Amino acid sequence: MLDYLRLMLTARLAKRDERGASAVEYGLLVAGIAGIIVLTVFVFGAQINALFQDTCDSINAQRGAANC
Secondary structure (H helix, E strand, O other): OHHHHHHHHHHHHHHHHHHHHHHHHHHHHHHHHHHHHHHHHHHHHHHHHHHHHHHHHHHHHHHOOOOO
């Protein structure tokens, strides 16, 4: 009987440990994705800005307005 109670207590503690590990794993995943987004913005930010500026200039040329 005592062995059964020890087994149940050990299983409960193991279940709690897995929840904490999952939260840490999700936190690391979110941090990694955020890092990739920040890196992408810094690397391609100027090129994307130039693309939008070219589009704005093209629209302005066609309709004769001064701003988009």
